[in-house]
Amino acid sequence: MNDKENNKEIIARKVNEVLPNLECPMCHNRHFTILDGYLVFPVPDDYKTPFFQAQKSMPAIAVICTKCGFISQHALGILGLLYKDKQEETKKQEGQENKAATEDSAN
Numbered sequence: 001m002n003d004k005e006n007n008k009e010i011i012a013r014k015v016n017e018v019l020p021n022l023e024c025p026m027c028h029n030r031h032f033t034i035l036d037g038y039l040v041f042p043v044p045d046d047y048k049t050p051f052f053q054a055q056k057s058m059p060a061i062a063v064i065c066t067k068c069g070f071i072s073q074h075a076l077g078i079l080g081l082l083y084k085d086k087q088e089e090t091k092k093q094e095g096q097e098n099k100a101a102t103e104d105s106a107n
C-alpha cells in the first residue's frame with residue numbers, strides 16, 4: 001500500500017468514525033467513494049479580496065455518492081487530519097531539545 005492509498009484509508013476510517021450512518025441526502029444511497037485528491041478553498045480575510053490573492057486556504061476532502069454523484073465536502077482540520085505529520089515532527093524535535101537540555105545540565 002503506497003502513501004496515497006494509505007492516506008485514503010485513514011480518511012475513509014475517519015469519515016466512517018464521525019459519520020457511521022452516512023446516507024446520501026439526495027438519493028438515500030449508502031455507498032460512497034472518496035475523491036482521489038484534495039480540495040483547497042481560498043480563504044480571503046475580507047470579501048473585497050479576490051480569491052486568488054487569499055493568504056490562507058482550507059483543505060478538504062470530498063465524499064461522493066456512488067449512485068447520484070452528490071458531493072459532500074469535509075474540512076481536514078475538523079476531521080483531525082491536518083498537519084498531523086507536522087505536529088508529530090514538532091513533538092519529536094521538542095523531545096530531542098529537552099533531552100539535549102537535560103544532558104547539558106548534567107555536565
Ligand SMILES: [Zn+2]
Nearest residue numbers: 024027065068
Ligand atoms: Zn446519492
